[in-house]
Amino acid sequence: MKNGIWSKRTFAVVLATLLAGCSREAPQGKVVDDAARALGGKERILAVKTLTIEGEGTDTNLGQNVTPEGELPTWKVTEYRQTMDPARGRMRVQQVRTAQFLFAGATVQRSDQGLDGDVAYNVGSDGAATRATAAAARDRRVALLHHPLTIVRAGLDPSTRLSNPRRHGNQQLIDITTAKGDVLTLAIDSVTGLPARVISLSDNSNLGDVAMETTFSDYESADGLKLPKRLTTTVDKYPQSDLRVSRNIVDGDVTKLRAPETVKAAALPAAPPMVVTADPVAKGIWWLAGSGNHHSVLFEFADHLTLFEVPLDEARSKAVIDKARSVVPGKPLTQAIISHHHFDHSGGLRVAVAEGLTIVTYRGNISFFEDLIARRHTIAPDEMEKKPRKAHFLPVDDELTLKDNTMEVRLYHLLDNPREGTNLFGYIPRDHILVQADLYDSTWTQYPWADNVLRNIALRGLRVEKDVPVHGAMQSWAEVLKTMQLRGAGGGAGQ
Numbered sequence: 212m213k214n215g216i217w218s219k220r221t222f223a224v225v226l227a228t229l230l231a232g233c234s235r236e237a238p239q240g241k242v243v244d245d246a247a248r249a250l251g252g253k254e255r256i257l258a259v260k261t262l263t264i265e266g267e268g269t270d271t272n273l274g275q276n277v278t279p280e281g282e283l284p285t286w287k288v289t290e291y292r293q294t295m296d297p298a299r300g301r302m303r304v305q306q307v308r309t310a311q312f313l314f315a316g317a318t319v320q321r322s323d324q325g326l327d328g329d330v331a332y333n334v335g336s337d338g339a340a341t342r343a344t345a346a347a348a349r350d351r352r353v354a355l356l357h358h359p360l361t362i363v364r365a366g367l368d369p370s371t372r373l374s375n376p377r378r379h380g381n382q383q384l385i386d387i388t389t390a391k392g393d394v395l396t397l398a399i400d401s402v403t404g405l406p407a408r409v410i411s412l413s414d415n416s417n418l419g420d421v422a423m424e425t426t427f428s429d430y431e432s433a434d435g436l437k438l439p440k441r442l443t444t445t446v447d448k449y450p451q452s453d454l455r456v457s458r459n460i461v462d463g464d465v466t467k468l469r470a471p472e473t474v475k476a477a478a479l480p481a482a483p484p485m486v487v488t489a490d491p492v493a494k495g496i497w498w499l500a501g502s503g504n505h506h507s508v509l510f511e512f513a514d515h516l517t518l519f520e521v522p523l524d525e526a527r528s529k530a531v532i533d534k535a536r537s538v539v540p541g542k543p544l545t546q547a548i549i550s551h552h553h554f555d556h557s558g559g560l561r562v563a564v565a566e567g568l569t570i571v572t573y574r575g576n577i578s579f580f581e582d583l584i585a586r587r588h589t590i591a592p593d594e595m596e597k598k599p600r601k602a603h604f605l606p607v608d609d610e611l612t613l614k615d616n617t618m619e620v621r622l623y624h625l626l627d628n629p630r631e632g633t634n635l636f637g638y639i640p641r642d643h644i645l646v647q648a649d650l651y652d653s654t655w656t657q658y659p660w661a662d663n664v665l666r667n668i669a670l671r672g673l674r675v676e677k678d679v680p681v682h683g684a685m686q687s688w689a690e691v692l693k694t695m696q697l698r699g700a701g702g703g704a705g706q
């Protein structure tokens with residue numbers, strides 16, 4: 212597994228540091244010095260107060276492709292403006308993104324995010340700033356270093372530890388550990404000395420240990436500095452963003468980088484309490500909702516229980532699994548149906564396997580799920596990392612019926628949907644109940660694939676009376692049809 216190398220590499224870094232000591236005079240300083248010289252010299256770099264980059268590009272939605280190996284949905288990014296103050300650890304990123312794919316939410320989104328030292332904040336469309344989480348602050352602190360100017364400046368800082376110099380092809384690599392403990396790898400081009408890329412490691416709850424890598428190219432001269440006009444970022448093997456810089460502005464307007472005092476004084480946002488409710492829907496069927504907008508459904512068979520959906524992440528899914536076991540004590544929970552591979556729906560895959568559940572899913576998801584299960588989660592160890600367990604799958608092709616003398620759940624592959632290629636929905640013939648994820652959500656602003664959903668239901672000959680969803684509220688089928696009609700059934704994006 213290629214993912215194992217990171218933990219080994221981290222170990223090697225620690226070892227190399229112990230052996231080499233951490234003197235600034237050690238040869239590892241040369242990589243940073245070379246990079247500083249290529250960018251315009253140490254004095255010039257240290258004199259920069261702010262750098263603003265403006266441009267346009269693309270962003271992707273990780274884990275939201277039509278099929279697990281398909282291309283990621285893309286946003287077009289415009290009005291991108293990122294200002295960095297490396298000396299004070301301040302940054303502000305403003306952008307507008309427009310969905311280039313069918314989307315049931317807002318297709319144009321404006322965001323405005325800031326960092327001031329350890330304080331991360333978001334600015335709403337009304338101009339009001341609110342404090343963001345500690346995790347957001349950490350992510351933005353590292354993101355600030357994914358630029359040649361900021362990473363080389365960090366490398367020049369006496370409080371920074373440089374270690375593990377090494378060569379990779381025509382690049383010279385060095386690990387940089389900041390005073391805050393963030394570890395990044397800088398790669399410079401051996402010929403030009405210019406930074407070629409920066410790599411940092413982080414945890415992704417689906418993918419585990421992932422490398423975020425930003426590649427720099429198209430350098431231009433600006434105010435005595437060399438600055439890239441293109442920044443391309445990947446996460447693991449996936450493209451994340453591609454930014455084409457139209458203007459590099461050195462020491463421009465710096466007035467808006469400081470976090471408002473009210474934000475600095477505000478407490479970190481508290482994680483909402485994890486609530487899992489169990490609403491009886493029909494005999495032997497419960498809707499497990501509560502906090503958030505990712506629900507699950509529990510079915511009671513004669514000698515076992517089956518869950519529909521283990522969503523979001525380990526915390527939510529473990530709470531749902533525990534709740535399911537408490538609703539029908541004494542009957543074993545043995546199966547989890549995962550509706551599709553999208554990350555917010557498969558986030559509980561690993562904990563479900565660790566809890567001994569057989570995974571029921573569309574056959575086209577299985578090799579991808581096997582890869583997710585085999586991945587390492589050393590940065591934020593989950594249950595599977597601590598106690599690996601073999602996965603068992605029950606693959607579904609076009610349809611599958613789970614049935615005994617007390618319960619019957621039919622599962623169907625959703626056909627020809629423009630957003631969901633691997634989606635299974637459920638139908639309970641006794642109660643005329645539809646159980647589904649992403650076919651319909653009462654909270655969506657538009658229903659661009661309503662026609663496809665109605666065609667699938669007609670094709671299977673289902674007589675739906677009630678919708679029991681993963682997203683949104685439970686509704687009668689009459690209400691569902693009415694809402695779809697009001698907000699964009701007919702194939703076009705409503706609104």
Ligand SMILES: [Zn+2]
Pocket residue numbers: 553555556648649682
């Ligand atoms: Zn969804």
